[in-house]
Amino acid sequence: MPEPHKDERPFGERIAAEIRKLIMNGDLEPGARMPTTEQLCEKYATTNVTVQRATKILKDEGLLVGRTGIGVFVRDEGAQAINPAHSLPPSGPGQPYRWLLEATKNNQQSKYRMLDVAEVEPPTQVRLALGLDEGGTAMLRSRIGYLDGKPAELVHSYYPIELAHGTRLADRRLIPGGSPRLLEDMGYPTRSQDDVLGARPATTDEYVHLEIPRDVPVIEIFRIVYSDDQRPIEVSLLTKPAHRFKMAYSVDCP
Numbered sequence: 001m002p003e004p005h006k007d008e009r010p011f012g013e014r015i016a017a018e019i020r021k022l023i024m025n026g027d028l029e030p031g032a033r034m035p036t037t038e039q040l041c042e043k044y045a046t047t048n049v050t051v052q053r054a055t056k057i058l059k060d061e062g063l064l065v066g067r068t069g070i071g072v073f074v075r076d077e078g079a080q081a082i083n084p085a086h087s088l089p090p091s092g093p094g095q096p097y098r099w100l101l102e103a104t105k106n107n108q109q110s111k112y113r114m115l116d117v118a119e120v121e122p123p124t125q126v127r128l129a130l131g132l133d134e135g136g137t138a139m140l141r142s143r144i145g146y147l148d149g150k151p152a153e154l155v156h157s158y159y160p161i162e163l164a165h166g167t168r169l170a171d172r173r174l175i176p177g178g179s180p181r182l183l184e185d186m187g188y189p190t191r192s193q194d195d196v197l198g199a200r201p202a203t204t205d206e207y208v209h210l211e212i213p214r215d216v217p218v219i220e221i222f223r224i225v226y227s228d229d230q231r232p233i234e235v236s237l238l239t240k241p242a243h244r245f246k247m248a249y250s251v252d253c254p
Contacts, residue, residue: 010053011044011046011050012050012051012053012054012057013053013054013057015040015044015046015050015051015054016053016054016055016057016058018044019054019058019063019064020058020061020063020243023058023063023064023074023075023078023079024079024243024246026078026079028074029074029078030074030075030076030077030078031073031074031075031076032073032074033071033072033073033074034055034064034071034072034073034074036071037051037052037055040054040055055072057214059072060213060214061213061214061216061243062075062213062243063075063243079243079244079245079246080106080147080244080245080246081245081246081247081248082240082245082246082247082248083247083248083249083250084193084195084221084223084247084249085249085250086098086102087099087102087180088180088190088193089180089190090177090178090180090181090183090184090189090190091177091178091180091181093177093181094177095177095181096176096177096178097112097175097177097178097180097181098178098180099145099178100112103147108147108148109146109147109148109149110145110146110147110148110152111145111146112143112144112145112146112174113143113144113146114141114142114143114172114173114174115142115143115144115209116140116141116142117139117140117141117142117170117171117172118139118140119137119138119139119140119161119170120137120138120139120140120158121135121136121137121138122137122138122140122158122235123237125222126138126158126235126237129224129232129235130158130160130232130235131232137161138158138159138160138161138164138235139158139159139160139161139163139164139165139169139170140156140157140158141155141156141157141158141159141169141179142154142155142156142157143155143157143174144209144210150211150244151209151210151211151241152240152241152244152245153210153238153239153240154205154206154209154210154238154239154240155236155237155238156236156237156238157179157234157235157236158234158235158236159179159233159234160232160233163183163186163188163233167182167186168182169182179234180225183227183233183234188227188228188231188233189227189228190225190226190227190233191226191227191228191230192225192226192230193223193224193225193226194223194224194226195221195222195223196221196222196223197219197220197221197247198219198220198222199217199218199219199220199242200217200218200220201215201217201218202216202217202218202239206218206239210239210240210241211241212241213243216241216242216243217242218239218240218241218242219239219240219241219242219245219247220237220238220239221236221237221238221239221240221247222235222236222237223235223236223237223238
């Protein structure tokens with residue numbers, strides 16, 4: 001039999017991973033005071049230096065905060081669960097994009113900032129999802145979403161050229177009500193969406209735009225939005241910093 005897989009990471013990284021899990025799942029509540037260095041040394045049967053390394057990793061990630069003369073505390077806000085279904089329906093006439101509305105419900109300040117709008121040859125998986133021939137083009141809209149002043153998601157959305165030309169989809173400005181509202185007004189209502197989720201290290205682009213600390217991974221969502229007759233009208237690549245967000249889904253049994 002093959003040898004069992006071993007965790008060969010430095011012990012400080014392993015301790016940080018254990019504490020990170022407790023913070024992300026809420027066992028260590030937001031604002032809670034951390035055990036002392038001596039208590040952590042005893043718990044993990046290790047040295048002061050190793051515990052300090054673990055603590056520094058988590059401070060660099062923003063999960064722990066040191067308060068001079070008082071102690072070390074868990075960050076004040078917990079990991080936020082995002083339910084993609086909440087942004088699926090188009091906004092009502094005159095209303096902001098659903099993502100912005102959900103932020104308001106959560107008492108958060110939100111905004112989008114456009115990065116780019118251009119006709120491009122999309123990545124292979126996007127091209128296949130849109131049913132394009134090799135060398136075919138799509139309209140790309142790239143933007144960053146912010147919650148309470150912090151970057152929350154980097155979004156690259158692609159649209160069929162025949163739908164985008166001559167519309168706000170080809171305009172560098174933000175779309176009032178978001179693309180779902182515009183597409184519905186154009187006669188292409190949202191009927192369903194497929195999401196594929198993964199996690200991976202951040203690219204340089206994601207590291208910079210999402211202000212990723214250290215080696216924190218990103219949550220990656222590959223999303224296809226369909227209109228009538230299962231026609232794909234939008235394909236998006238979304239990334240979120242994994243130390244701040246979780247994805248939430250509700251599934252109805254048939």
